[in-house]
Amino acid sequence: MPQIKPENLSTRLDDPSFTPVARVLAAGKGRFKVRGWIKRKRDQKGKIFFVFRDASGEMQVVVDEARVSKEDYGLAGKLQMESSVFFEGEARADERAPGGAELHVSSVTPVWVGKEFPIQKDLSEDFLLDVRHLWLRSGRMGAALRVRAGVHQAFRDFMAAKGYREIHNPSFVSGAVEGGSTLFEVPYFGKKVFLTQSGQFYNEAYVFGLERIWGIAPSFRAEKSRTRRHLTEFWHAEMEAAWMQLPELIDFCQEMVVSIAQDAREKFPNELKLLGRDPNDLKRVDKPFERFTYRKILEAAKEKFPDLRFGSDLGEAEEREITKDFTKPIVVTHYPASLKPFYHRPNPADEETVLCCDFLAPEGYGEIIGGGERCWTLDEVVGRMKAEKLDPKAYEWYLDLRRYGAVPHSGFGLGLERLTTWLCKLPHIREVIGFPRTMNRFYP
Ligand code: 4AD
Ligand code: MG
Numbered sequence: 001m002p003q004i005k006p007e008n009l010s011t012r013l014d015d016p017s018f019t020p021v022a023r024v025l026a027a028g029k030g031r032f033k034v035r036g037w038i039k040r041k042r043d044q045k046g047k048i049f050f051v052f053r054d055a056s057g058e059m060q061v062v063v064d065e066a067r068v069s070k071e072d073y074g075l076a077g078k079l080q081m082e083s084s085v086f087f088e089g090e091a092r093a094d095e096r097a098p099g100g101a102e103l104h105v106s107s108v109t110p111v112w113v114g115k116e117f118p119i120q121k122d123l124s125e126d127f128l129l130d131v132r133h134l135w136l137r138s139g140r141m142g143a144a145l146r147v148r149a150g151v152h153q154a155f156r157d158f159m160a161a162k163g164y165r166e167i168h169n170p171s172f173v174s175g176a177v178e179g180g181s182t183l184f185e186v187p188y189f190g191k192k193v194f195l196t197q198s199g200q201f202y203n204e205a206y207v208f209g210l211e212r213i214w215g216i217a218p219s220f221r222a223e224k225s226r227t228r229r230h231l232t233e234f235w236h237a238e239m240e241a242a243w244m245q246l247p248e249l250i251d252f253c254q255e256m257v258v259s260i261a262q263d264a265r266e267k268f269p270n271e272l273k274l275l276g277r278d279p280n281d282l283k284r285v286d287k288p289f290e291r292f293t294y295r296k297i298l299e300a301a302k303e304k305f306p307d308l309r310f311g312s313d314l315g316e317a318e319e320r321e322i323t324k325d326f327t328k329p330i331v332v333t334h335y336p337a338s339l340k341p342f343y344h345r346p347n348p349a350d351e352e353t354v355l356c357c358d359f360l361a362p363e364g365y366g367e368i369i370g371g372g373e374r375c376w377t378l379d380e381v382v383g384r385m386k387a388e389k390l391d392p393k394a395y396e397w398y399l400d401l402r403r404y405g406a407v408p409h410s411g412f413g414l415g416l417e418r419l420t421t422w423l424c425k426l427p428h429i430r431e432v433i434g435f436p437r438t439m440n441r442f443y444p
Contacts, residue, residue, distance in 0.1 A: 022056035060102040084111040143271035154263040169199035195220035203240035240411030261285040277425035319366030326362035361422035371412025
């Protein structure tokens with residue numbers, strides 16, 4: 001490869017003359033051209049060792065003064081962390097090399113040498129968030145983002161296999177779904193609107209035509225929370241189905257969680273290991289999940305939190321305690337009506353509770369899914385709205401769904417980041433999203 005001035009460089013993504021690192025490692029021998037980035041560099045009398053990476057993996061690359069031109073050796077010497085480069089050389093199996101092979105270089109073509117990379121020694125959490133746009137290149141972020149993409153895909157595949165149709169909802173909305181205290185207000189041509197907390201009400205409208213639907217979109221929550229599981233903007237995977245009632249919904253969610261967890265275990269064992277999750281742990285995520293009513297779980301939680309009473313919310317701390325010794329999710333049903341938004345259907349057998357289900361991930365992670373059966377008759381929904389001191393006038397269109405051909409229906413919302421954080425066994429939700437939005441952070 002002759003030296004190319006960067007401004008004269010012409011490239012293609014699908015250029016067959018370059019081989020991805022993973023394929024070079026798998027071959028273990030032969031001549032290859034590779035392109036990517038320098039992860040680390042080590043000089044050692046007459047040889048420069050690089051850890052070189054592309055999207056498929058990383059490998060050791062050796063530039064030996066005795067085997068390349070003087071000019072190329074000089075160029076290799078200038079490369080630094082995160083410089084982009086083409087190498088050409090001979091792959092050789094070597095047990096000591098990570099990945100089992102290394103590339104012995106015959107020519108070096110820097111693409112962009114660049115300046116000294118800002119992420120060198122300071123790996124403090126705050127600093128890494130400031131340079132998130134560069135930290136995305138790290139092995140750790142790469143692994144988390146690959147699992148995240150896999151979880152997304154597995155959700156879609158599951159829904160498609162069940163015959164559900166994808167719908168799309170607006171982000172600007174005129175009212176609350178999950179209660180008014182967590183709404184972000186946005187000016188809207190002299191009026192004000194809100195950023196959606198959930199697509200649920202629209203989802204309910206769709207099921208009278210399509211019967212079974214799903215959507216994935218950002219949802220926004222303005223609660224002033226700094227817990228390790230809270231984002232102000234998260235990706236919400238939601239489903240809604242006509243005719244479905246609570247027992248069928250619980251079975252559906254359970255099957256879906258098992259399916260996504262097994263998919264991650266099979267497709268991303270190396271990523272999971274790198275992040276600290278033994279993929280074998282996920283073999284235990286099988287049917288059935290243990291089920292508890294809120295009343296039951298409250299009794300168990302009272303040991304640690306004696307002040308809990310019927311009607312007490314189970315927050316991050318309580319859920320962490322409740323779930324810490326489980327190895328797969330649990331299902332908690334029939335919460336007090338006072339704890340849940342008005343749309344939840346009252347339990348005919350126990351009017352103080354509603355027909356809802358939360359799925360709590362094990363090992364302290366807590367809630368990943370919130371769902372349930374919806375109030376479906378007009379009286380039921382208006383009754384619940386009045387009990388919550390809401391004005392039915394603000395929800396006229398939603399009430400229409402109960403005026404014309406109403407049917408029982410159910411649905412849920414799943415936080416994709418919450419699910420991925422648990423599957424990867426990560427300490428904080430921001431590790432599974434490229435550009436996390438939290439109370440203090442909206443840059444980069
Ligand atoms: O339990 P939530 O608030 O339920 C709803 O929004 C329903 N309307 C959904 C529906 O039935 N269609 O939220 C659902 C899930 C939670 O279980 C959690 O996984 C996730 O969304 N979630 C959050 N994830 C990250 N950061 C936040 N601030 C979240 N709030 C909710
Ligand atoms: Mg919830």
